[in-house]
Amino acid sequence: MNEILLKELSKLTEEEQEILKGKDIDRSRYSAGNAFVIDSDKLLKKGRLIEIRPHTRFVHFPKHSHNYVELVYMVSGETHHILNGKDELTLKAGELLFLNQNATQEIMPATENDIAVNFILLPEFFDEALQMVPEGDLLRDFLISTLSPESSFLTYLHFPTADILPVQNLMENMIYTITNQESETIINTINRSTMGLLLQTLSVYVGRVNEQTPSQYEQNLLLTALKYIDSHYKHGSLEAIAEKTKQPTYYISRLLKKHTGKNFKEHLLARRLQQAAYLLSHTTLTIEDIYTYIGYDNSSYFYRKFKETYGMSPRDFRLHTM
Structure with missing residues (x-):
């Protein structure tokens, strides 16, 4: 990854500074209800369909779910996840993890060099991208399932893509656009097209999906x-x-x-x-x-x-x- 971009993503956030002083996760940053469901309204700027935030390090992130599609991209190091209360997964540098609203996620403490980027994605963000992926594709079906509040047999997709250069380039392009553009229209438009290219690329490697979680x-x-x-x-x-x-x-x-x-x-x-x-x-x-x-x-x-x-x-x- 570009060194300037990596340096920016590595900076301590205000939340991480508080955690290093002994505080725990402040759930009100993420959720308004008693159940720990991370709310897109808390994380997305008005008018945006996509946003990114670095994963919070140095602390155990308790079990939670999301009311949106989350894409985790591991920039460097690794993070350890427990999905749906039972599936253990180590996400390594260059790998992707898609989670729909029916998945639960728990994350073990990450160190300073474990840099992950969380993409907050509203379902309508995928309108254009889905048209670029053929019907019958596993990834397409997964994303369509996020439109339903009912339980799905496939609540997460793990792609071990560290060795696929186009995936790394597309992820870096999306991160750069979001962090360096002011216009919501540009951010939404460019990244919708980039997401379509990403989905097309991942479709070629669908045989790798969830190879690390044989427990299910x-x-x-x-x-x-x-x-x-x-x-x-x-x-x-x-x-x-x-x-x-x-x-x-x-x-x-x-x-x-x-x-x-x-x-x-x-x-x-x-x-x-x-x-x-x-x-x-x-x-x-x-x-x-x-x-x-x-x-x-x-x-x-x-x-x-x-x-x-x-x-x-x-x-x-x-x-x-x-």
């Missing part, structure tokens, strides 16, 4: 199934997932339906059609080549399902999107 067996089993469908949508089978996970096919199908509302066949169809839509919009391949490429040999079935999903024929979709 059902969640990780579901992630394995979703990652398999994402990579093997052309000729994937429920039997192959069952063999990979050492679980019966009915259990995998039931798990998918329970947590996502779709069974295996519905997920496979959605992923194939999503890829077809992308190819129609971004290539000059014939429609026959496209439906063959995604795994279909029955043109009438493909045409029918595509129209049911997108409300128009593949030909009309291409005309509207190219």
Whole structure:
């Protein structure tokens, strides 16, 4: 990271100075209610959809939740988190942690050199960014789930991205823009586009998600199934997932339906059609080549399902999107 920016993020905050004098976390800085739910109204300037604040060091940060999407970026050192009361996670330099409003978080004391940046993100901040990520993408589905107050099977996403230079550059760009711009319009607009690029980049590395938290067996089993469908949508089978996970096919199908509302066949169809839509919009391949490429040999079935999903024929979709 740029040395000037790192030096700025490393400065002791007013809160940290009080903590070093013996004070504890002042919950009124973050929350107005009895339950420790960190309130975006306490942290966001009026008119902003995004804000950053350095993570408070030198103290145990008690268990809490958020009424917004939080993205934690570990700039240097590491921080130790307990998520949902049971999952232990060490966030290392260059790594990302997304938390939705259904997640709880507890953080062990950080040292002076453990620099983390917390992004406070309102759901509407992602309106433009989500359009840059294809339907069926795991990260996209996670962010959409933040719009629902109901519990989600996936409440956090951990990305071990220290070795991915584009991610580091995009995170530094967002931090720089927020700390060096006065205009709320510029901050919101530029960072919405940057977030879209970040989500696109992370989508390529979705196979790395939550590898460090094997304790949530059902969640990780579901992630394995979703990652398999994402990579093997052309000729994937429920039997192959069952063999990979050492679980019966009915259990995998039931798990998918329970947590996502779709069974295996519905997920496979959605992923194939999503890829077809992308190819129609971004290539000059014939429609026959496209439906063959995604795994279909029955043109009438493909045409029918595509129209049911997108409300128009593949030909009309291409005309509207190219």
